Amino acid sequence: MAAADIRFKLNTGAEIPALGLGTWKSEPGEVTRAVSHAIKCGYRHIDTALVYGNESEVGQGIKEAIDSGIVKREDLFVTTKLWCSFHARVEEGLDESLKNLGLDYVDLYLMHWPVAMNPKGNHNIFPKLADGSRDMDHNHSYIDTYKSMEKLVGTGKTRAIGVSNFSVEYLEKLLPQVSIVPAVNQIENHPSLPQQEIVDFCNQKGIHITAYSPLGSTGSPLFSAEPIVAVAQKRGVTPATVLLSWHIARGSSVLAKSVTPARIEANRNDLIKLDAEDVATIKKYSDDLAARKSFTRYVFPPFGTDMGFPDKK
Numbered sequence: 001m002a003a004a005d006i007r008f009k010l011n012t013g014a015e016i017p018a019l020g021l022g023t024w025k026s027e028p029g030e031v032t033r034a035v036s037h038a039i040k041c042g043y044r045h046i047d048t049a050l051v052y053g054n055e056s057e058v059g060q061g062i063k064e065a066i067d068s069g070i071v072k073r074e075d076l077f078v079t080t081k082l083w084c085s086f087h088a089r090v091e092e093g094l095d096e097s098l099k100n101l102g103l104d105y106v107d108l109y110l111m112h113w114p115v116a117m118n119p120k121g122n123h124n125i126f127p128k129l130a131d132g133s134r135d136m137d138h139n140h141s142y143i144d145t146y147k148s149m150e151k152l153v154g155t156g157k158t159r160a161i162g163v164s165n166f167s168v169e170y171l172e173k174l175l176p177q178v179s180i181v182p183a184v185n186q187i188e189n190h191p192s193l194p195q196q197e198i199v200d201f202c203n204q205k206g207i208h209i210t211a212y213s214p215l216g217s218t219g220s221p222l223f224s225a226e227p228i229v230a231v232a233q234k235r236g237v238t239p240a241t242v243l244l245s246w247h248i249a250r251g252s253s254v255l256a257k258s259v260t261p262a263r264i265e266a267n268r269n270d271l272i273k274l275d276a277e278d279v280a281t282i283k284k285y286s287d288d289l290a291a292r293k294s295f296t297r298y299v300f301p302p303f304g305t306d307m308g309f310p311d312k313k
Contacts, residue, residue, distance in 0.1 A: 020045030035061025
Protein backbone atom coordinates (compact mmCIF):
# COMPACT_ATOMS: atom_id res chain seq x y z
CA MET A 1 0.00 0.00 0.00
CA ALA A 2 1.29 3.45 -0.92
CA ALA A 3 2.06 5.69 2.05
CA ALA A 4 -0.65 8.14 0.99
CA ASP A 5 -3.31 5.40 1.13
CA ILE A 6 -2.55 4.24 4.68
CA ARG A 7 -5.41 4.46 7.17
CA PHE A 8 -5.34 4.18 10.94
CA LYS A 9 -8.09 2.57 12.99
CA LEU A 10 -9.65 4.74 15.67
CA ASN A 11 -11.01 3.46 18.98
CA THR A 12 -14.49 3.79 17.43
CA GLY A 13 -13.66 1.20 14.79
CA ALA A 14 -13.68 3.81 12.04
CA GLU A 15 -10.60 4.47 9.94
CA ILE A 16 -8.93 7.85 9.50
CA PRO A 17 -6.82 8.43 6.35
CA ALA A 18 -3.20 9.04 7.26
CA LEU A 19 -2.95 12.16 5.09
CA GLY A 20 -5.40 15.00 5.43
CA LEU A 21 -5.78 18.39 3.80
CA GLY A 22 -5.37 21.14 6.38
CA THR A 23 -7.24 24.39 5.74
CA TRP A 24 -6.06 26.62 8.60
CA LYS A 25 -4.97 30.08 7.36
CA SER A 26 -5.92 29.24 3.78
CA GLU A 27 -6.99 32.48 2.12
CA PRO A 28 -10.68 33.15 1.37
CA GLY A 29 -11.53 32.41 -2.22
CA GLU A 30 -8.91 29.68 -2.48
CA VAL A 31 -10.29 27.02 -0.18
CA THR A 32 -13.08 25.63 -2.38
CA ARG A 33 -10.70 25.03 -5.26
CA ALA A 34 -8.09 23.50 -2.95
CA VAL A 35 -10.55 21.07 -1.34
CA SER A 36 -12.08 20.06 -4.66
CA HIS A 37 -8.64 19.52 -6.22
CA ALA A 38 -7.37 17.59 -3.20
CA ILE A 39 -10.30 15.18 -3.36
CA LYS A 40 -9.84 14.83 -7.10
CA CYS A 41 -6.21 13.77 -6.64
CA GLY A 42 -6.96 11.27 -3.89
CA TYR A 43 -7.31 13.00 -0.52
CA ARG A 44 -10.13 11.58 1.59
CA HIS A 45 -9.45 13.40 4.87
CA ILE A 46 -10.40 17.09 5.13
CA ASP A 47 -9.80 19.17 8.25
CA THR A 48 -11.38 22.52 9.13
CA ALA A 49 -12.78 24.41 12.12
CA LEU A 50 -15.42 27.00 12.89
CA VAL A 51 -12.79 29.55 13.88
CA TYR A 52 -11.00 29.22 10.53
CA GLY A 53 -13.92 31.02 8.92
CA ASN A 54 -13.77 28.80 5.85
CA GLU A 55 -16.20 25.96 6.57
CA SER A 56 -18.58 27.20 3.86
CA GLU A 57 -15.81 27.08 1.26
CA VAL A 58 -14.71 23.67 2.49
CA GLY A 59 -18.28 22.47 2.17
CA GLN A 60 -18.55 23.85 -1.34
CA GLY A 61 -15.36 22.03 -2.35
CA ILE A 62 -16.77 18.80 -0.94
CA LYS A 63 -20.06 19.38 -2.75
CA GLU A 64 -18.28 19.95 -6.06
CA ALA A 65 -16.38 16.68 -5.66
CA ILE A 66 -19.53 14.74 -4.75
CA ASP A 67 -21.65 16.34 -7.50
CA SER A 68 -18.99 15.49 -10.09
CA GLY A 69 -19.08 11.84 -9.04
CA ILE A 70 -15.49 11.72 -7.76
CA VAL A 71 -16.58 10.50 -4.33
CA LYS A 72 -19.59 9.75 -2.22
CA ARG A 73 -20.01 11.46 1.15
CA GLU A 74 -19.24 8.21 2.96
CA ASP A 75 -15.85 8.05 1.21
CA LEU A 76 -14.68 11.18 3.02
CA PHE A 77 -13.46 11.77 6.56
CA VAL A 78 -14.38 15.32 7.56
CA THR A 79 -13.19 16.91 10.80
CA THR A 80 -14.26 20.22 12.31
CA LYS A 81 -13.86 21.75 15.75
CA LEU A 82 -15.79 23.35 18.59
CA TRP A 83 -14.54 26.87 19.19
CA CYS A 84 -13.83 28.23 22.67
CA SER A 85 -16.80 30.63 22.75
CA PHE A 86 -19.16 27.67 22.23
CA HIS A 87 -18.10 25.55 25.22
CA ALA A 88 -21.39 26.34 26.97
CA ARG A 89 -23.44 25.74 23.81
CA VAL A 90 -21.85 22.71 22.25
CA GLU A 91 -24.66 21.48 20.02
CA GLU A 92 -25.21 25.00 18.74
CA GLY A 93 -21.57 25.10 17.71
CA LEU A 94 -21.83 21.81 15.84
CA ASP A 95 -25.09 22.87 14.19
CA GLU A 96 -23.45 26.05 12.93
CA SER A 97 -20.53 24.08 11.50
CA LEU A 98 -22.86 21.59 9.79
CA LYS A 99 -24.85 24.45 8.29
CA ASN A 100 -21.66 26.08 7.03
CA LEU A 101 -20.36 22.80 5.60
CA GLY A 102 -23.70 21.82 4.06
CA LEU A 103 -23.37 18.38 5.65
CA ASP A 104 -25.66 16.21 7.74
CA TYR A 105 -22.78 14.95 9.86
CA VAL A 106 -19.04 15.17 10.38
CA ASP A 107 -16.82 12.17 11.00
CA LEU A 108 -14.98 13.81 13.88
CA TYR A 109 -15.78 16.76 16.14
CA LEU A 110 -12.92 18.06 18.26
CA MET A 111 -12.76 20.45 21.20
CA HIS A 112 -10.38 22.96 19.64
CA TRP A 113 -8.77 24.10 22.92
CA PRO A 114 -9.52 23.08 26.53
CA VAL A 115 -10.34 26.64 27.56
CA ALA A 116 -13.66 28.48 27.36
CA MET A 117 -14.39 32.03 26.25
CA ASN A 118 -17.34 34.13 27.35
CA PRO A 119 -20.34 32.92 25.29
CA LYS A 120 -22.09 36.24 25.92
CA GLY A 121 -19.12 38.45 25.18
CA ASN A 122 -18.84 41.30 22.72
CA HIS A 123 -18.00 38.99 19.80
CA ASN A 124 -19.34 35.58 18.85
CA ILE A 125 -15.90 34.15 18.09
CA PHE A 126 -13.32 36.46 19.70
CA PRO A 127 -14.84 38.18 22.74
CA LYS A 128 -12.43 40.67 24.28
CA LEU A 129 -12.05 42.57 27.52
CA ALA A 130 -11.54 46.34 27.66
CA ASP A 131 -7.76 45.89 27.62
CA GLY A 132 -7.94 43.91 24.39
CA SER A 133 -7.21 40.51 25.94
CA ARG A 134 -9.42 37.51 25.31
CA ASP A 135 -12.57 37.35 27.45
CA MET A 136 -12.08 33.94 29.05
CA ASP A 137 -14.74 32.04 31.02
CA HIS A 138 -12.71 30.58 33.86
CA ASN A 139 -15.81 29.18 35.56
CA HIS A 140 -16.59 26.74 32.75
CA SER A 141 -14.68 23.45 32.88
CA TYR A 142 -13.46 21.78 29.71
CA ILE A 143 -14.60 18.53 31.34
CA ASP A 144 -18.19 19.79 31.32
CA THR A 145 -17.69 20.79 27.71
CA TYR A 146 -16.56 17.29 26.79
CA LYS A 147 -19.50 15.74 28.65
CA SER A 148 -21.78 17.87 26.48
CA MET A 149 -19.91 16.66 23.42
CA GLU A 150 -20.54 13.05 24.45
CA LYS A 151 -24.27 13.67 24.00
CA LEU A 152 -23.68 14.59 20.36
CA VAL A 153 -22.58 11.09 19.38
CA GLY A 154 -26.11 9.72 19.72
CA THR A 155 -27.60 12.49 17.56
CA GLY A 156 -25.99 11.29 14.33
CA LYS A 157 -24.45 14.72 13.81
CA THR A 158 -20.94 13.43 14.45
CA ARG A 159 -19.55 9.93 14.20
CA ALA A 160 -16.84 10.53 16.81
CA ILE A 161 -15.57 13.13 19.24
CA GLY A 162 -12.10 14.06 20.35
CA VAL A 163 -9.84 16.83 21.53
CA SER A 164 -7.14 19.13 20.25
CA ASN A 165 -4.16 20.78 21.91
CA PHE A 166 -4.48 18.58 25.01
CA SER A 167 -1.47 17.85 27.22
CA VAL A 168 -1.07 14.78 29.42
CA GLU A 169 -2.24 16.83 32.40
CA TYR A 170 -5.51 17.78 30.72
CA LEU A 171 -6.19 14.22 29.59
CA GLU A 172 -5.36 12.74 32.99
CA LYS A 173 -8.02 14.97 34.53
CA LEU A 174 -10.54 14.30 31.76
CA LEU A 175 -10.47 10.54 31.25
CA PRO A 176 -11.66 9.37 34.71
CA GLN A 177 -14.71 11.64 34.47
CA VAL A 178 -16.08 10.78 31.03
CA SER A 179 -17.53 7.69 29.38
CA ILE A 180 -16.20 8.13 25.83
CA VAL A 181 -12.44 8.09 25.36
CA PRO A 182 -11.49 10.75 22.80
CA ALA A 183 -10.92 9.21 19.41
CA VAL A 184 -8.24 11.74 18.47
CA ASN A 185 -5.97 14.36 20.00
CA GLN A 186 -4.87 16.83 17.32
CA ILE A 187 -1.65 18.60 18.29
CA GLU A 188 1.15 20.70 16.87
CA ASN A 189 3.76 18.11 16.04
CA HIS A 190 7.07 18.11 14.18
CA PRO A 191 10.65 17.04 14.97
CA SER A 192 11.34 20.33 16.76
CA LEU A 193 8.23 19.79 18.91
CA PRO A 194 7.76 15.98 19.00
CA GLN A 195 5.70 16.08 22.23
CA GLN A 196 6.74 12.50 22.89
CA GLU A 197 5.14 12.45 26.33
CA ILE A 198 1.65 13.17 25.01
CA VAL A 199 2.15 10.91 21.98
CA ASP A 200 3.12 7.99 24.23
CA PHE A 201 0.27 8.69 26.65
CA CYS A 202 -2.30 8.79 23.85
CA ASN A 203 -0.95 5.60 22.33
CA GLN A 204 -1.38 3.88 25.71
CA LYS A 205 -4.96 5.11 26.02
CA GLY A 206 -6.01 4.29 22.45
CA ILE A 207 -6.23 7.94 21.43
CA HIS A 208 -5.02 8.58 17.89
CA ILE A 209 -2.67 11.51 17.23
CA THR A 210 -3.22 13.85 14.30
CA ALA A 211 -0.36 16.26 13.65
CA TYR A 212 -0.89 19.83 12.53
CA SER A 213 1.84 22.29 11.51
CA PRO A 214 3.95 19.24 10.54
CA LEU A 215 6.56 21.35 8.78
CA GLY A 216 6.97 23.73 11.71
CA SER A 217 6.40 27.22 10.34
CA THR A 218 6.53 28.79 6.90
CA GLY A 219 10.17 28.74 5.84
CA SER A 220 10.80 26.36 8.71
CA PRO A 221 14.40 25.81 9.83
CA LEU A 222 13.49 22.12 9.66
CA PHE A 223 13.85 22.30 5.87
CA SER A 224 17.57 22.92 6.29
CA ALA A 225 18.16 20.85 9.44
CA GLU A 226 21.06 18.54 8.65
CA PRO A 227 19.39 15.22 9.68
CA ILE A 228 16.21 16.04 7.72
CA VAL A 229 18.25 16.99 4.65
CA ALA A 230 20.31 13.82 5.00
CA VAL A 231 17.23 11.60 4.98
CA ALA A 232 15.77 13.57 2.06
CA GLN A 233 18.95 13.15 0.00
CA LYS A 234 19.15 9.47 0.85
CA ARG A 235 15.57 8.91 -0.29
CA GLY A 236 15.59 11.33 -3.22
CA VAL A 237 12.74 13.48 -1.93
CA THR A 238 12.29 16.94 -0.45
CA PRO A 239 12.62 17.76 3.25
CA ALA A 240 8.89 18.53 3.26
CA THR A 241 8.17 14.99 2.10
CA VAL A 242 10.39 13.58 4.86
CA LEU A 243 8.61 15.67 7.50
CA LEU A 244 5.14 14.58 6.36
CA SER A 245 6.21 10.94 6.04
CA TRP A 246 7.72 10.98 9.54
CA HIS A 247 4.30 11.31 11.15
CA ILE A 248 2.88 8.34 9.29
CA ALA A 249 5.93 6.30 10.31
CA ARG A 250 5.07 7.19 13.93
CA GLY A 251 1.52 5.97 13.49
CA SER A 252 -0.01 9.45 13.37
CA SER A 253 -2.17 11.04 10.72
CA VAL A 254 -0.89 14.34 9.39
CA LEU A 255 -2.45 17.49 7.94
CA ALA A 256 -0.70 18.99 4.93
CA LYS A 257 -1.87 22.54 4.27
CA SER A 258 -1.72 24.06 0.81
CA VAL A 259 -3.96 25.79 -1.72
CA THR A 260 -1.49 25.34 -4.60
CA PRO A 261 -2.55 22.46 -6.87
CA ALA A 262 1.00 21.26 -7.57
CA ARG A 263 1.88 21.29 -3.87
CA ILE A 264 -1.36 19.53 -2.93
CA GLU A 265 -0.46 16.78 -5.40
CA ALA A 266 3.18 16.55 -4.30
CA ASN A 267 2.25 16.34 -0.63
CA ARG A 268 0.27 13.22 -1.44
CA ASN A 269 2.09 11.61 -4.34
CA ASP A 270 5.61 12.02 -2.96
CA LEU A 271 4.95 10.47 0.46
CA ILE A 272 7.28 7.61 1.30
CA LYS A 273 7.56 4.90 3.93
CA LEU A 274 10.52 5.83 6.09
CA ASP A 275 12.63 2.92 7.29
CA ALA A 276 13.85 2.35 10.83
CA GLU A 277 17.17 4.06 10.12
CA ASP A 278 15.39 7.17 8.82
CA VAL A 279 13.16 7.34 11.88
CA ALA A 280 16.15 6.85 14.19
CA THR A 281 18.02 9.70 12.48
CA ILE A 282 15.12 12.08 13.04
CA LYS A 283 14.60 10.85 16.59
CA LYS A 284 18.23 11.60 17.43
CA TYR A 285 17.70 15.13 16.13
CA SER A 286 14.67 15.57 18.40
CA ASP A 287 16.51 14.01 21.34
CA ASP A 288 19.40 16.44 20.87
CA LEU A 289 16.95 19.34 20.91
CA ALA A 290 15.44 17.95 24.10
CA ALA A 291 18.86 17.73 25.73
CA ARG A 292 19.41 21.42 24.96
CA LYS A 293 15.82 22.30 25.93
CA SER A 294 15.38 23.99 22.59
CA PHE A 295 12.05 22.67 21.35
CA THR A 296 10.06 25.28 19.44
CA ARG A 297 6.31 25.82 19.52
CA TYR A 298 5.04 27.79 16.52
CA VAL A 299 1.34 27.88 17.43
CA PHE A 300 0.93 30.08 20.47
CA PRO A 301 -2.58 31.55 20.87
CA PRO A 302 -3.25 34.80 22.73
CA PHE A 303 -4.72 32.72 25.57
CA GLY A 304 -1.68 30.43 25.73
CA THR A 305 -0.99 31.26 29.35
CA ASP A 306 -4.39 29.77 30.21
CA MET A 307 -3.11 26.54 28.66
CA GLY A 308 0.05 26.54 30.72
CA PHE A 309 2.31 27.56 27.82
CA PRO A 310 5.03 29.62 29.53
CA ASP A 311 6.34 31.00 26.23
CA LYS A 312 6.83 30.00 22.61
CA LYS A 313 9.67 27.61 23.32
